[in-house]
Amino acid sequence: MVEVERNGEYVKVEQRFTSWKDLLKPITEKDFKPGFYHYPILKRDAEELGIPYRDWDPLEPDWHLPEGWKETFLNKFKELLEKHRQFKVFMDICVRCGACADKCHYYLGTGDPKNMPVARAELLRSIYRRYFTKAGKLFGKWAGARDLTEDVIKELYYYLYQCSLCRRCSAFCPYGIDTADIVWRGREMLQSIGTVQRFSYISIAACIRTGNHLGLLPGGMAGSLKNAAEDIYDITGVEIEVPINKKGADILFVVPSGDYFATPHWYALMGYLMLFHELEERYGFTYTWSTYAGEGGNFGTFASYELAQKLSHKIYEAAEKLGVKWILGGECGHMWRDKHQFMATMNYPPPKTLEDPVNPITGTYFENAAEAKIVHIAEFVADLIEHKKLKLDKSRNDHWKVTFHDSCNPARGMGLYEEPRYVIKNVCNYFYEMPEHTIREKTYCCGSGGGLLTDEVMELRMRGGMPRAMAVRHVHRKYGVNFLCTICAIDKAAFPHLFEFWKIPVEVGGMMELVGNALILSDEEKERELDLRGNPLPGKGGEE
Amino acid sequence: MSLVYLKLFVADVLPYIAGIIFIIGTLNRIINWAKSPVALKIPTTCGQQKTLPFIRRTWEDRLDSPYTMLETIGRMILEVFLFRSLFRNTRYWLDKQKGVDTRWLWLFALAFHYSLLIIVLRHLRFFTNPIPGFLRWINILDGQVAVVPPLYITGILALVALFWLWARRILCSRERNISYPADHLILALVAGILITGNLMRYIFKVDLFAVKEVALGIVSFHPVGAAVVNQIGWIFFVHLTLVCVTIAYLPFSKVMHFAGVFFSPTRNMPNDNRAHIHINPWNPQYHGITWEKYYEMYKDQLDEIAENGYKVKPEV
Numbered sequence: 001m002v003e004v005e006r007n008g009e010y011v012k013v014e015q016r017f018t019s020w021k022d023l024l025k026p027i028t029e030k031d032f033k034p035g036f037y038h039y040p041i042l043k044r045d046a047e048e049l050g051i052p053y054r055d056w057d058p059l060e061p062d063w064h065l066p067e068g069w070k071e072t073f074l075n076k077f078k079e080l081l082e083k084h085r086q087f088k089v090f091m092d093i094c095v096r097c098g099a100c101a102d103k104c105h106y107y108l109g110t111g112d113p114k115n116m117p118v119a120r121a122e123l124l125r126s127i128y129r130r131y132f133t134k135a136g137k138l139f140g141k142w143a144g145a146r147d148l149t150e151d152v153i154k155e156l157y158y159y160l161y162q163c164s165l166c167r168r169c170s171a172f173c174p175y176g177i178d179t180a181d182i183v184w185r186g187r188e189m190l191q192s193i194g195t196v197q198r199f200s201y202i203s204i205a206a207c208i209r210t211g212n213h214l215g216l217l218p219g220g221m222a223g224s225l226k227n228a229a230e231d232i233y234d235i236t237g238v239e240i241e242v243p244i245n246k247k248g249a250d251i252l253f254v255v256p257s258g259d260y261f262a263t264p265h266w267y268a269l270m271g272y273l274m275l276f277h278e279l280e281e282r283y284g285f286t287y288t289w290s291t292y293a294g295e296g297g298n299f300g301t302f303a304s305y306e307l308a309q310k311l312s313h314k315i316y317e318a319a320e321k322l323g324v325k326w327i328l329g330g331e332c333g334h335m336w337r338d339k340h341q342f343m344a345t346m347n348y349p350p351p352k353t354l355e356d357p358v359n360p361i362t363g364t365y366f367e368n369a370a371e372a373k374i375v376h377i378a379e380f381v382a383d384l385i386e387h388k389k390l391k392l393d394k395s396r397n398d399h400w401k402v403t404f405h406d407s408c409n410p411a412r413g414m415g416l417y418e419e420p421r422y423v424i425k426n427v428c429n430y431f432y433e434m435p436e437h438t439i440r441e442k443t444y445c446c447g448s449g450g451g452l453l454t455d456e457v458m459e460l461r462m463r464g465g466m467p468r469a470m471a472v473r474h475v476h477r478k479y480g481v482n483f484l485c486t487i488c489a490i491d492k493a494a495f496p497h498l499f500e501f502w503k504i505p506v507e508v509g510g511m512m513e514l515v516g517n518a519l520i521l522s523d524e525e526k527e528r529e530l531d532l533r534g535n536p537l538p539g540k541g542g543e544e
Numbered sequence: 545m546s547l548v549y550l551k552l553f554v555a556d557v558l559p560y561i562a563g564i565i566f567i568i569g570t571l572n573r574i575i576n577w578a579k580s581p582v583a584l585k586i587p588t589t590c591g592q593q594k595t596l597p598f599i600r601r602t603w604e605d606r607l608d609s610p611y612t613m614l615e616t617i618g619r620m621i622l623e624v625f626l627f628r629s630l631f632r633n634t635r636y637w638l639d640k641q642k643g644v645d646t647r648w649l650w651l652f653a654l655a656f657h658y659s660l661l662i663i664v665l666r667h668l669r670f671f672t673n674p675i676p677g678f679l680r681w682i683n684i685l686d687g688q689v690a691v692v693p694p695l696y697i698t699g700i701l702a703l704v705a706l707f708w709l710w711a712r713r714i715l716c717s718r719e720r721n722i723s724y725p726a727d728h729l730i731l732a733l734v735a736g737i738l739i740t741g742n743l744m745r746y747i748f749k750v751d752l753f754a755v756k757e758v759a760l761g762i763v764s765f766h767p768v769g770a771a772v773v774n775q776i777g778w779i780f781f782v783h784l785t786l787v788c789v790t791i792a793y794l795p796f797s798k799v800m801h802f803a804g805v806f807f808s809p810t811r812n813m814p815n816d817n818r819a820h821i822h823i824n825p826w827n828p829q830y831h832g833i834t835w836e837k838y839y840e841m842y843k844d845q846l847d848e849i850a851e852n853g854y855k856v857k858p859e860v
Contacts, residue, residue, distance in 0.1 A: 002638040002639050004638075004641060013638060015638070017717035017718065017720070017721050018721055019720070019721065020720075020721065020722065020723060020724050020725070022721075023721065023722065081580065082579075082580055083580065083581070083583060083826060084580060084581075084582075084583050085577055085578070085580040085581060085582045085583075085807065085809070086582065086586065086807075086808065086809045086810070087580075088576065088577055088580050089577055089804050089807045089808060090808075092573070092577075092798075092800055092804055093798065093800055093801040093804030093805070093808075094798065094801075095727075095798045095799075095801055096719075096722045096723060096724065096727055096798070097630075097649065097653070098649075098712075098716075098718060098719045098722060099629075099630055099633050099649060101718050101719075101722070102634075102635060102636040102718070103634075103636075108636055108638060113718075113721050113722075116718070116721075116722065118722050119721075119722060122722070133796075134796070135796050142725050142726075143724075143725075143726060144724040144725075144726060167588060170588045170810055171588055171590050171629065171632065172629055172630075172632055172633060172634075173629055174623070174627055174629045174630045174653075174805070175801055175804060175805045175808050175811075176588055176623075176629065176805075176808040176809075176810035176811040177808070177810075178586060178588065178810045181586065208832060208833060209833070209841075210842075211838065217842055217845055218842050218845040218846050218849060219845040219848065219849075222845075222849055222856050223856075225856055226856040226857070226858060226859075229856065229857065229858040230858040230859065230860070232858070233858045233860055239857065239858055239860060240857075240858065241855045241856070241857050242855060242856050242857075243854060243855045244849050244854055244855060244856060245846070245849055245850070245854050246854040246855065247854075288854070291842075291846070291849070292835055292838050305583070305828075306828060309827075309828065309830060310830070310831075310832045313830045313832060314832075314833075317834065317835055318835065321835045339818075340817050340818055341584060341585060341586055341817050342584055344817070344818065344821040344822075345583075345584055345585065345821060345822045345823065345824050345827065346824070346827060347830070348821055348823055348824070348827060349821075350821075364596065366595075366596075367594075367819060368593065368594055368595050368611075368816070368818055368819050369818040369819065370818070370819045370820075371818065371819055371820060371821045372817065372818035372819075372821060374818065379595055379596060382596060382599065383596055386596070386598050411589070412588055412589055412590070413586075413588075413589065414589060414593060414815075415589035415590075415591060415592055415593030415605075415609040415815055416593060416595075417591075417592045417593075418592050418595075418599045418600060418601075419595060419596070419599060422599065435642075435643075437634050437642075437643035437644075438643070441588075441589070441590035441591065441608070441632075442632075442634070442643075466641070467636070467641065467643075470641035470642075
């Protein structure tokens, strides 16, 4: 047992080591710990999404699995093996070398051996061997195979929702086995028998209905953008018009819907609006928000291929109907795994009406987005800064000592490492990196991604976020870092809780908040005294 | 008398059975994999993507996050020949909440695999006549430790690395936890092969000319007779049996990773997703709410936005 300090108190991490036989023995509702298991899907969402529904409680012994659940599950398994080559390969080639074991932040934080990525994949591999390989049929558990029982379903439900799909293990695997992909497939199988979590399906159903995960109606989204414009007026004295559903604009802008309401997302939203206003004033840039495609994120990527497609489709359709040239995407994590790796494939071909992604201000052709026609805001802003198209006052961020958290998906699913750093270094004077084992491709997850951003699994999230929190605490103590910059909406929602739990006095915010602070608007008449949070700016009136 | 039949079976029949099982089994596996399409392009990007010209992208970035075909081949070569991903390995010290580089697994895995490769190449001299020059060079280079007969470095190194890897599975609690009987079985088989091989070379010496006749007989489909096998000691047949059993077992074991690594889309696909869209052959048609349907659903609110000129302004 190891104790991890949290400001004088200690959190115990009990590492359990069992044997291979226990790896095949399912954990059932009797062993479910509060703070680790999810609530089941709601009736309304199940009916809307066509998922089989029944009333069940994860803590009851009888889960009322639907009639013929075993065949349904195994048929889905077979179907997914036939649809996804990588799934078949990943089922076959793991050598259990253990390189992935201590790379998973949930394993580190919980000490539970079944949270090792290899063990998580073995949950499904053991079923695969039993029903789809000869050795498993003949030798049973001696070949690492096990029967599919109701208890196994319970275990799958428990552990497949203890993974945030961050793919950290995949970077270390000598064969590139992608646990996120395996877990995604496993959740698809669970979905076929209706044994899925509540949280992400609420958002998926809402997004299919309204165009965003929060379920905001068009008026609500417009109202939210108006509020942000009012906050900007209070701080800068500049009146900003925000275009919504405007046809014929150059660019469609999409963000994760958390930005419309939550803090600290809100300050990044203000940053976007200020940037686009400035570009419009100085260079005649035109863009629009869409209420139909009001969501950049895609919780469908936590559930199944079909649901992921249902959500990402709207962006291309909106782009076509609004007649824009290309699409610009805001700060978000899994959104960029979807936008970079999935969206264009799932909605092939992109609308013919889209044009080459060329920055209308600098003339830069975003060659890496040539066919999918979607550009990341960090790429866009970095390009503007490089061409000196923005007037920036770095000193307005002097009250922040900044560190940058590479969000899992833009890092390992996209390779977006230098662009945000380039932007941050151009808008801040004080920037410090966290230890090298915790950044870039080795970055640790916040512990709440992949559909885990829900209160019933709070203990899991706080424990899973431990390695990241410790790295932040390290730079806080060493350099006095007080601001964690991140480009993921889930990070922004998760980190404030995580830092409160681990008692680390560091604020969390987006890259665009820092840009918004530093950005000098051309039509700004008086000198700014407050930052976007309403804090007094250093050396500009108020207290130091 | 019956022992001769057993020896003849091992020398003349077993290799063919093992070979056939291996070839058919391996092809079967590979064809089975290849039959499933690659639905999505999912490279694990461990380096900076190709992007704006002023964003620094080192040669490491190019190999860890390849954009072109050439860079992707480079990544695969590094992965297959130098175990790039294992080289990245770290160990997390929970008590200090700190990760440190640990390359022991990489080092011993590399030593083990390369030793096996060289051992296999060395054995080719039994199957060739005349022996090609490069095989002679491998023998000379591997046999630099001057005892009689020269000690082959790889024969010992493979055994040392194997026992290190096995000890890891037995002594480290985490690895013990995830080691199935199959993981021990394959290590035991390879250990048996290496031990009998070394014993045969240094202690229970066998008639190498006769062995070569057996080997040439196998590859030229002219199986040897009782006179030849009777010249060879028993240990050779134990060695050959273990080799044949292992070869026949490979297609059903985790050793298929040697082929699977080439099929892994997180490594063998370039990170150029947005520049070149991957096509999924079974991509389903979109069935969901269209723009028109959406307009009907929220007509009032959408019309209100339209009435305000498709924009909102702060009230000041």
